[in-house]
Amino acid sequence: MPDPAKKTIELRILRYQPGVDAAPSFGTFEVAGAENMSVLEALQTIKDTLDGSLSFRWSCRMAVCGSCGMMINGEPKLACSTFLRDLPPGPVTVEPLNNFPIERDLVISVGGFVKKIESIYPYIMPKEPKTVEQGPYRQTPAQLAAYESFSDCINCMLCYAACPQFGENPDFIGPGAMALLQRYNGDSRDAGRQKRLDTIHGENGVWSCTAVGICSEVCPKSVDPANAVNQNKTNSAFDFFLRFLRKE
């Protein structure tokens, strides 16, 4: 019986070197003893022993930092929490996240995403700031439950790679930023709801979403960004009709 620890697995990796390659193309690597490796470990083995020029992002190796998102056999996944033994036999295809410009190999441009995160005021804006002497902003467990899952987002962008509407319209604010928006708008200590709603009207706001819903299915943290986007369609619509009644 062959030793499973010595099993060799083939990885097909989309390579792109800016300034050298006109377009990305696949490179093939055989990784020995890969049976119990995560895809990230396999990539690190390739970089250490086969091709030092292979570029990819990673940091924590335990699905917390959100750096190693990539397309594995066509699905957006974290390379660190995807194990080769769980994938169907045969070559494993690894590509950079869909819908993003490729910087180099598996590294994508994240600038657009960071701008979107910045645009939704990603911090608590209290109605009346308290001094330290006045004590903390208190919250009940029910108030925490209203937004808690949205605060679990690790900015891995798998949801963007899964979103066909983001593919069609790169300016669409997208699922991840909307989850963060809802994290703050749903927080009882926050009073910045109106400012955030003003950023999500129109085609580049929530209205590019057609409730495809795959963003929530690929989320490694069960954040359910589809819920964040779709409940804000209602909020955006109400805001549109009620804006004349509002007292500024």
Added chain:
Amino acid sequence: MNESRPYRRPAPKDWWAKAPYRAYTVREMSGLAVAGYGAVLFAGLYSLSQGPESWAAYVRFLQSPVSLLLHAALLAAVLYHVKTWFQILPKTMPKLILGRAPVAQRTITRVATIFAGACSLALVLITLGVAR
């Protein structure tokens, strides 16, 4: 020196026909069946306004094999649409907090589906009662 020359891969135009997006496409297309049902009902209303002969012709059409086949297909599509509609219902509403924790989305879907089923059944029973 900035060496960044990002490469933008062309997005496939047929994403809607491929897994996992196919289920979404079928779900959205099943909405056309609801419009189809509406069109059949409007046709009935229109023929009613056109007099007894027109109404009789409409009833004859309803009894035809083509119409029965059409209705079977429409019913199947509408039932699928109802099922998927309630599946995404919890995605479109704020989290429902009971006590200290959010109600599971599965529970929301189940309760809403049962409620809608009960309403439909009541409507059928009332209609049958009135018709008797």
